[in-house]
Ligand SMILES: *[C@@H]1O[C@H](CO)[C@@H](O)[C@H](O)[C@H]1NC(C)=O
């Protein structure tokens with residue numbers, strides 16, 4: 375961990391036969407750690423102090439970050455406290471190196487740092503963790519992982535805690551994230567959240583350079599989106615016979631026992647009344663049994 379007060383910025387002298395002026399470097403290298411409210415949204419900026427990271431507030435839920443040879447930073451706007459809200463976002467995210475675009479938040483009791491990763495750069499941040507299954511939400515499948523952080527920075531100071539991850543298999547920049555689907559899928563996989571602290575649309579860089587310019591807003595919570603909430607408790611190796619459990623992503627009626635609950639092209643309920651479980655008979659038909 376690098377402390378900014380020890381950061382020494384050296385002006386570069388250009389080697390030349392002619393005298394070159396030496397410009398003093400006055401630019402602040404890293405935006406200071408801060409949290410607050412801007413444009414009606416909660417915002418948070420955190421970094422380990424390394425490299426050059428500039429965070430800029432925009433109007434409403436907008437903000438931008440430019441980073442060059444960053445250490446680690448997490449920036450964004452959203453809400454405090456977080457909740458199982460539906461989140462809408464748009465913008466740009468340019469991270470050829472290691473960086474993540476995610477819905478990001480913390481809970482306490484238990485202390486958890488969570489990520490719903492929409493896009494990432496050179497490294498899938500969930501891949502270092504343990505795979506816990508998948509969840510289908512908002513038009514794509516996300517891989518669920520859990521990892522443990524030992525004596526790392528947290529909202530309660532240096533602590534040991536778990537990170538929960540949903541990582542979108544097909545990256546995107548812009549759309550709607552039904553967080554309830556992820557929270558429910560994590561709970562079904564034994565990953566329990568505590569009391570919500572903050573929740574932001576986060577742009578994060580790790581030992582990389584890049585830029586992002588993003589806008590977050592609360593979307594309309596219409597319940598399941600595009601098959602939202604369908605979870606597999608293990609990786610779907612046999613797609614024709616996988617058992618599914620349902621997570622009502624914001625409500626909606628479940629199919630009665632013996633009713634249809636899935637299958638290619640099916641647009642009805644994807645969950646089953648309690649006491650029955652949705653099972654795929656074939657590619658075209660799943661039934662509550
Ligand atoms: C963002 O806005 C807040 C509130 O207006 C302010 O306190 C904070 O310093 C701003 N952050 C930056 C990096 O300009």
Ligand SMILES: *[C@@H]1O[C@H](CO)[C@@H](O)[C@H](O)[C@H]1NC(C)=O
Pocket residue numbers: 375376377378404405406407420421422423527528
């Ligand atoms: C922000 O806080 C962390 C501890 O969480 C600290 O190590 C770091 O130096 C701080 N960053 C800046 C820019 O002061």
Ligand SMILES: *[C@@H]1O[C@H](CO)[C@@H](O)[C@H](O)[C@H]1NC(C)=O
Pocket residue numbers: 462463464550592593594
């Ligand atoms: C999401 O945001 C886009 C623009 O960023 C807007 O066109 C769209 O109507 C919003 N959707 C919802 C559900 O708020």
